[in-house]
Amino acid sequence: MHFPAQRIDLRGVFFFSLVWVALTLTLCVSPARGDDADIEKQLTGKGAVFTKSKDVITGFNIRDCSAWTEADFKSLAQLTHLQSLDFGGGLTDQGVALIAPLTEVEVIQTNKAQVTDAGVKGFTQLKKLRVLKFFHPGKSFTGTGLAELAGMPNLQSLTVAGSDFFGDEGMAAVARLEQLPEFRCWHDAESLEGVSKLKGLKNLKNINLGQHLSYKPPATVSDQVVAILVEMKSLESIQLSEARLKLTALVELKQLPSLKTLTLDGIDMPEADVEQLKKELPKVQIKWTKPPESYVKRIKSLFGAE
Numbered sequence: 047m048h049f050p051a052q053r054i055d056l057r058g059v060f061f062f063s064l065v066w067v068a069l070t071l072t073l074c075v076s077p078a079r080g081d082d083a084d085i086e087k088q089l090t091g092k093g094a095v096f097t098k099s100k101d102v103i104t105g106f107n108i109r110d111c112s113a114w115t116e117a118d119f120k121s122l123a124q125l126t127h128l129q130s131l132d133f134g135g136g137l138t139d140q141g142v143a144l145i146a147p148l149t150e151v152e153v154i155q156t157n158k159a160q161v162t163d164a165g166v167k168g169f170t171q172l173k174k175l176r177v178l179k180f181f182h183p184g185k186s187f188t189g190t191g192l193a194e195l196a197g198m199p200n201l202q203s204l205t206v207a208g209s210d211f212f213g214d215e216g217m218a219a220v221a222r223l224e225q226l227p228e229f230r231c232w233h234d235a236e237s238l239e240g241v242s243k244l245k246g247l248k249n250l251k252n253i254n255l256g257q258h259l260s261y262k263p264p265a266t267v268s269d270q271v272v273a274i275l276v277e278m279k280s281l282e283s284i285q286l287s288e289a290r291l292k293l294t295a296l297v298e299l300k301q302l303p304s305l306k307t308l309t310l311d312g313i314d315m316p317e318a319d320v321e322q323l324k325k326e327l328p329k330v331q332i333k334w335t336k337p338p339e340s341y342v343k344r345i346k347s348l349f350g351a352e
Contacts, residue, residue, distance in 0.1 A: 085121045092118060105130045112136025119144035126150060134158065139165030146171035155179040159187075166191030169198075176200055182208040189216020196222050203228040203252075210259055214240035221246050232256020232287060236266060242274050250280055251304075256311075257288035261347040268349075269295035276301050285309040288341045290349040293319040297326045305330050312337040314345050314352075 082103055086096055092114065097105035103125050111118075112135055119141050122128075128148050133141075135158035142165055145151075151172050156179065161168075163186065169175060175198060180187065189212045195201055204226060206212050212231070217240030220229060227249055235258060244250065253275070258266040267289040275284060282304045291313050299305060308330050310320070320334045337345055 082125060085124055088121060089118065094122075102127045104128060105132075107132040109134040110136050111141065114141070116140070116144065123147040129153065131155070135160075137161060139168060142168035143171075149173060151175060153177040155181070156183070157181040158184070160184045162186040163188055163191030167194040170194055173198070174200055176202045178203070179205040180207070180209075181205070183212070185211050188212060190219050192216065193219040193222045196224065199225055201226060203230070205230040206234060207231060207256070208233045208259070210235050212236065214243070217241065217243050220244065223247070225249060228252040228254075230254035230285075233259040235259060238264070238266060238268075238270050238274065241266065241271055245274065245277050247278070248280055250278060252283040253278075253281060254285040255287070257344060257348070261344055263348050265289060265348040267291075272296060272298060275299065279303060281305060283307040283309075285311060286313060287311040288313075288337065288344055290314040290345055290352075293323055296323055299330070300327055307331045308333070310334040312341040314349070 086103060090096065093108050093110065095107045096103050097107075104127055106122065106125070106128055111133060114136065123145050124147070126148060127150060129150055130153040131145070131148070131151055132155045137156055137159040139162055142161055146168065149172065152174050153176065154169070154172070155177075159180065161180075161183065166187075169178060178195070178201065183206070187209065189206060192204070192206075195204070201223070204220065204223065206216065207230070213235040214237055216234075217236045220226070221243040224247065226247060229244065229247070229250060230253070232254070233256060237258070241255065244253070255267055255271060267286050269292050271286075272291065272295040275281065276298050279302060281302050283306060284299070286309070288311070291310070293315065296308075299308065305327075306329075308327070310333065312335055314337050315334075320332070324332050
């Protein structure tokens with residue numbers, strides 16, 4: 047028996063396809079927005095503060111996450127549009143590992159984190175990370191693990207501040223970050239020997255060196271550290287803090303061909319010497335402030351009373 051061929055209504059098929067695509071997009075996108083709102087509400091109740099850009103959550107801040115559970119960190123990791131994270135106390139190696147899905151993150155700041163040297167490796171999963179800051183890290187962080195960051199080409203700035211345990215070994219690890227354009231450290235335990243290890247960073251443009259945390263000499267920021275910086279020809283910006291420096295030492299910075307900015311923050315030196323320094327370095331923008339009272343005690347302890 048012969049059956050006649052059936053005609054296929056292409057317009058109907060096309061219309062059905064459009065409906066299917068629209069339904070699929072609705073199912074995929076809308077719940078995600080709803081989930082973000084649910085996660086925001088859940089984590090806000092646990093101390094988190096979020097910022098948004100065009101109704102999308104892009105920033106996160108928490109003063110203390112020490113009471114957070116694994117489930118809390120996993121919820122945070124679902125907010126995949128996050129670009130900046132600011133953790134107060136309580137961040138651990140496990141927490142760092144759990145935020146690995148946040149592939150859009152560019153800036154991370156930590157304060158009183160309990161991340162160890164081994165745990166630093168967890169940050170390498172964040173391929174877009176540009177800025178990483180450690181303020182007052184715990185005693186299990188000496189900085190040696192920072193060498194793991196050598197394979198992160200997008201890393202632009204690294205800060206370590208406020209640690210009795212970050213010393214010359216940590217500085218040696220930083221010296222392996224050949225891609226690094228900016229390094230900042232103050233109130234740590236590094237010596238002049240540690241600073242000298244940075245001379246191999248040929249791409250380093252900006253450096254911020256503050257005084258070491260101890261009140262005992264020898265000082266880290268001193269005329270001797272200026273002599274080290276003179277050998278770092280790639281530098282464009284230098285900030286030195288909480289020290290007594292001589293004009294004769296600072297004048298030697300004229301040997302840096304690319305130096306554009308010199309910030310002398312709380313540096314004990316005669317104002318007349320600052321004016322002379324400006325004449326000696328006419329192409330360099332020089333900013334100088336007298337030591338505030340909070341700096342005076344450490345300066346006198348390290349350099350003696352004048």
